[in-house]
Amino acid sequence: MSKAVTPRWAWALTGSGHFFNECIELVRQLEHVDLFVSKAAGEVLRQYKQKLDLPKTARVYKDTAASSPQVGYFYHGVYHTLVVAPATSNIVAKFVYGISDNLASNVFAQAGKCRVPSIVFACDTAPELLTRSPDGMVKVFPRRIDLENTEKLKTFEATQVAESLSELKEFIARRRSDLKVA
Numbered sequence: 676m677s678k679a680v681t682p683r684w685a686w687a688l689t690g691s692g693h694f695f696n697e698c699i700e701l702v703r704q705l706e707h708v709d710l711f712v713s714k715a716a717g718e719v720l721r722q723y724k725q726k727l728d729l730p731k732t733a734r735v736y737k738d739t740a741a742s743s744p745q746v747g748y749f750y751h752g753v754y755h756t757l758v759v760a761p762a763t764s765n766i767v768a769k770f771v772y773g774i775s776d777n778l779a780s781n782v783f784a785q786a787g788k789c790r791v792p793s794i795v796f797a798c799d800t801a802p803e804l805l806t807r808s809p810d811g812m813v814k815v816f817p818r819r820i821d822l823e824n825t826e827k828l829k830t831f832e833a834t835q836v837a838e839s840l841s842e843l844k845e846f847i848a849r850r851r852s853d854l855k856v857a
């Protein structure tokens with residue numbers, strides 16, 4: 676496994692249409708980022724007719740192996756921060772119950788086990804939300820279980836849960852400046 680010289684951002688993209696395009700735009704603005712794309716995110720990317728168009732320093736990993744070998748990078752100090760955005764209700768549920776059975780859930784679990792701080796942009800944050808489907812804006816009503824899982828995730832160690840795009844931007848900016856100081 677090649678060792679990255681510059682510490683990198685790890686970003687997991689999951690299959691949620693909630694601010695999907697905006698999240699990809701934020702990835703483009705990061706220097707030295709590795710993007711971990713869930714199988715569903717790859718499909719959603721096509722449905723929203725989006726291209727990644729990432730900077731040259733970015734690396735992209737797709738979910739093709741059962742054991743998620745790429746997560747080994749976390750054990751070699753390659754990443755300073757993990758961002759999961761947008762995060763589906765499915766992936767938040769897996770995070771909360773400690774399941775690591777695909778690339779995105781493994782990335783979060785290994786970040787935790789390697790004490791790499793995480794920022795998660797959860798989609799299910801209110802009983803009623805407006806979100807963008809491939810055909811336009813639609814209303815969605817997250818269930819009690821979805822809202823409870825988001826709340827539980829907030830109690831995790833070294834994990835910040837962003838509830839809006841502006842909060843996600845704020846957490847990333849704060850982490851960036853903390854890293855500069857360090």
Ligand SMILES: Cc1cc2nc3c(=O)[nH]c(=O)nc-3n(C[C@H](O)[C@H](O)[C@H](O)COP(=O)(O)O)c2cc1C
Nearest residue numbers: 689690691692693713715716722763764765766798
């Ligand atoms: C166009 C599209 C938009 C979707 N948007 C959401 C969403 O906003 N929130 C969500 O929880 N799931 C959404 N889904 C469903 C997830 O993609 C699905 O639950 C998938 O199994 C999640 O896999 P992942 O968590 O491994 O990425 C969407 C699916 C499609 C096709």
